[in-house]
Amino acid sequence: MVNKTTRLRIEALAQKYQELARGHEAILHDIAVAEIPEMVYNSNAIENSTLTLKDTEDILLHDIVRKDRDIREVYEAKNLSSIMSSLLAEPEKVLSISIILEWHKTLLAGINESWAGRFRSGKEWVRVGNHIGANPDFVPSLMDEAVSTYNAESKDWFLSRIAWFHAEFEVIHPFC
Numbered sequence: 001m002v003n004k005t006t007r008l009r010i011e012a013l014a015q016k017y018q019e020l021a022r023g024h025e026a027i028l029h030d031i032a033v034a035e036i037p038e039m040v041y042n043s044n045a046i047e048n049s050t051l052t053l054k055d056t057e058d059i060l061l062h063d064i065v066r067k068d069r070d071i072r073e074v075y076e077a078k079n080l081s082s083i084m085s086s087l088l089a090e091p092e093k094v095l096s097i098s099i100i101l102e103w104h105k106t107l108l109a110g111i112n113e114s115w116a117g118r119f120r121s122g123k124e125w126v127r128v129g130n131h132i133g134a135n136p137d138f139v140p141s142l143m144d145e146a147v148s149t150y151n152a153e154s155k156d157w158f159l160s161r162i163a164w165f166h167a168e169f170e171v172i173h174p175f176c
Helices: 004-021 025-034 036-046 053-062 071-089 097-107 136-151 158-172
Strands: none
Touching (some): 136 158
8 A cells, every 4th residue: 555645746746747748648648659569578587488678679679589599478568568558549548358358368379369358267276376266257256346346436545446456456366
């Protein structure tokens, strides 16, 4: 939980950003597009990708792939870049199960088509460290509930709602 002082500071910075951004939407969009390779690199690095920032930039900006690079990691970079680009094109899209499944299908394109765009089911259990994801039989209903709760009218602070959804998503761990 973020303390009140930090929350007020973040809200003041967000308000200042909105004021300064007004009238500069096109250049801010261009900056965000230019930052996609770095965002992809950082996101994939969390998942233990061996691609460097330079590798990621080469793949996404110049379509250059070194021969010694894992093809799965190349697809992961390209696929995540595609999703980030679509988010920039439609930033106000309301979160839904269909969007989550669409993103997952895009993320796994060329990597594992049998898992792409669907939740775990049957005997597809998942374990990360000591955590075991939700029973596959309950994944769809748990995800419906999480998305509905996230989208519901709330007086909760936006960052608290995002953090809650992220934690809920990780506990459910809906994908193989």
